[in-house]
Amino acid sequence: MDKNTKDSIFVSRGFLWGPSPEIYRGVSGFYDFGPMGKLVKNNLENETRKVFMKYGFFEVECPILMPEIVWKASGHLERFTDTMVKCKKCKSSFKIEDAEKKCSSCGGELTKPEEYNLMVKTKVGTDKDMFLRPETATTTYLLFPRLFQFFRKTMPIKVFQIGKAYRNEISPRQGVIRLREFTQMESQIFINTDNEMDFPEFNRIKKEKVLLLPHKLKKPVKISLEGAIKKKYLKKPAFAWCIHITEEILKKTGVKGYRFRQHAPNEMAHYADDAWDVEVKINGDWVEICGVHDRTDYDLKRHSQFSKQKMNVNKEIPHVLEISFGLERTLYALLNDSLVMDGERNLMKLPENMAPFQIGIFPLLKDKKLESLANKVNEDLSRNFRTYHDISGSIGRRYRRQDEVGTPFCITIDHQSLEDKTVTIRERDSMKQERVKISELKVNLNEKFF
Ligand SMILES: [Zn+2]
CATH class of the missing domain: 3.30.930.10 (Bira Bifunctional Protein; Domain 2)
Known part of the structure; x- marks a missing residue:
């Protein structure tokens, strides 16, 4: 394909x-x-x-x-029937609307139309x-x-x-x-x-x-x-x-x-x-x-x-x-x-209630401390939202994956998060990012969704 x-x-x-x-x-x-x-x-x-x-x-x-x-x-x-014809040679069947004069797969002769019930x-x-x-x-x-x-x-x-x-x-x-x-x-x-x-x-x-x-x-x-x-x-x-x-x-x-x-x-x-x-x-x-x-x-x-x-x-x-x-x-x-393919990126613009996930959550790098904080954020948010916690691949690739399945927001946990307890939220369609306190995440996301 x-x-x-x-x-x-x-x-x-x-x-x-x-x-x-x-x-x-x-x-x-x-x-x-x-x-x-x-x-x-x-x-x-x-x-x-x-x-x-x-x-x-x-x-x-x-x-x-x-x-x-x-x-x-x-x-x-x-x-509850359709009319069909069959090829006498190769036995393929065709709906009468789709049939040509001869069999379209082998050129064989076709049978007379017959009624065919569509129930299994x-x-x-x-x-x-x-x-x-x-x-x-x-x-x-x-x-x-x-x-x-x-x-x-x-x-x-x-x-x-x-x-x-x-x-x-x-x-x-x-x-x-x-x-x-x-x-x-x-x-x-x-x-x-x-x-x-x-x-x-x-x-x-x-x-x-x-x-x-x-x-x-x-x-x-x-x-x-x-x-x-x-x-x-x-x-x-x-x-x-x-x-x-x-x-x-x-x-x-x-x-x-x-x-x-x-x-x-x-x-x-x-x-x-x-x-x-x-x-x-x-x-x-x-x-x-x-x-x-x-x-x-x-x-x-x-x-x-x-x-x-x-x-x-x-x-x-x-x-x-x-x-x-x-x-x-x-x-x-x-x-x-919903799927927009503009050459730059593939973007699935599903509404929030239809998207497989509402929020993607990523630690920026492979790092024990970042991963542990990301885990905590995921555990907390997954009680109220459909979340996906992704730790594999580059951050760019992780964003692209979520763009293609339609996740409206992605949260990234970086080194600054460890110091000041803030994370970035990236919006799918505009790619705009904002920094939000972890303690205010739920309220912030609720406002975005509802
Ligand atoms: Zn045939």
Whole structure:
């Protein structure tokens, strides 16, 4: 791989490795998070979790494997398909959209197009067919009767789930943009139709402005949520509230340059009442990182029919409003946008809450006294901050390493520190340094971060 691409930095600095398993040449559509990638992933999950919980959502976790009947009910068994062709000679498969007249690897003749289900099938026990979930959402819907009891029969019910999902993509070729195993962060509001229109929480956020691209317009408009309802770009206050929560997650996680694009009526699932994608530009193309969907009563109605369980509330099957983030795409968009390579240095401008570490701590030289003081400073600060204590290599190299993983501040302990109990703090973006008393470090850093 070219040493000077962003992807090569993500590899060398331990963000993303793959395809996995690399030592066996890898299978496309599977990636490993290295130590830095895993820390950013944790931060992304936690910031999302915090926003959902602030708005009254509770988290659940369901199994990844589900029996066939679940996917019959959900419609995935029948409709979650792609069309593919195979090479008669070398047996390579291609998505119909990607296929040429002849096989692109050997020039062989291609078979007739066939439908291909995107779910991954496996067996449990000796003979029971199970499917790896293609989304977390369905597994959450199945909890509705339990949730309804748990929330003491009070509607609406707000829940979310963060977890893995699987799609048997035929030939994924876009790195972490199209994966066979990926992480979703999906929330649902189970709600009655009256409540969708008369939604008190909407009043608190209705003046907030968002960038919307309704399917009838050619250019996005910046408009208040209230204005968007008036203009009929958005139909329901409860749905507008979901758009607001989605935007708050994007802001909290530092994703920039996004837009909300509405699906055209022929682009939506047949049962959906409204659907918007959050899109960001990655290497010049708009890529969907999140969907906000009005799924009507489709899901609970189907699961009520297939399971023979009652799901009515006040003579009506509740509707589902859903926010669905693809974590890897969001994370990739964030890393790709944050990494600045200006020839002088590589700088990962991650926001403080997303960076793997908030503070790097270095003794200036290999010296017992400096190392012991650096140890003490690290022990103390690590109680309140995500710190990294690095003692190896030249000080310049240590700064560069932290710049590349996005650490906003680095503290250096030098000989002066032993005499007057001060250290230097270096700021990542400006490289400005200031001297601060060790006793005032915590207060000083708290002011910088919060
Ligand atoms: Zn071939």
